[in-house]
Amino acid sequence: xxxxxxxxxxxxxxxxxxxxxxxxxxxxxxxxxxxxxxxxxxxxxxxxxxxxxxxxxxxxxxxxxxxxxxxxxxxxxxxxxxxxxxxxxxxxxxxxxxxxxxxxxxxxxxxxxxxxxxxxxxxxxxxxxxxxx
Numbered sequence: 001x002x003x004x005x006x007x008x009x010x011x012x013x014x015x016x017x018x019x020x021x022x023x024x025x026x027x028x029x030x031x032x033x034x035x036x037x038x039x040x041x042x043x044x045x046x047x048x049x050x051x052x053x054x055x056x057x058x059x060x061x062x063x064x065x066x067x068x069x070x071x072x073x074x075x076x077x078x079x080x081x082x083x084x085x086x087x088x089x090x091x092x093x094x095x096x097x098x099x100x101x102x103x104x105x106x107x108x109x110x111x112x113x114x115x116x117x118x119x120x121x122x123x124x125x126x127x128x129x130x131x132x133x
Contacts, residue, residue: 017043018117020128028055028114029090032083042092042116050094051122055114057133060087062101062108071097090114095122102127109133 017025030040036052037043044053056062063074063085073091076084085091090111099122101107110131119128 017041019113020115020117020120020125021112022117023113025116026055026111026113028092028111032085032089032091033081034090034092036092038081042114044116044118051096051118052092053095053116053119054093054098054123054128055111056091056093056098056108057111058085058087058089058091058093059106059108061106063087065101065104065106066097069097069100095119099123099127102131107131 015024019025025041025043027040028034028042033040034055035041035043036045036048036050042053042055044051058073066073073085076082093108095118098107098110102123108131110128111133112128115128
C-alpha cells in the first residue's frame with residue numbers, strides 16, 4: 001500500500017489488535033500469564049467490561065493501592081488461573097483503575113507497545129507516555 005506522497009514508500013497494514021502507538025500489539029507477560037483472555041496480551045472484547053488493556057509493570061505501591069480499593073492482586077487465586085502478583089510483574093490492568101492510580105500518584109510504569117489502543121478511550125497518549133517503562 002502506497003503512502004500517497006509519490007515517493008514510492010509503502011507501509012504494511014497492521015493486522016490484528018493494535019497498541020496505543022498504532023503498531024501490532026506486543027505481548028505483555030506470559031509469566032505470569034496475563035490478559036483478559038489469558039493470551040499474554042492485553043487484548044479485549046465485548047465481555048471485557050473492565051477494559052483490561054493497560055500493560056503495566058506493577059509496583060508495590062500500586063498493589064497496595066488497588067488492594068485498598070477492594071481488588072486484591074497479591075493473593076493467588078488458582079481457581080481463576082491467577083498466580084498473585086509481585087513487584088515487577090507484567091499485568092494487563094483495567095484502564096480506569098490505572099487512570100485512578102495516576103490521580104492517586106501510584107500508577108505503575110506502562111509498556112506502550114503492549115498497551116491496547118482501546119486504552120486511548122480512557123487515557124490520553126501524553127499521559128501514557130509520561131509513565132512509559
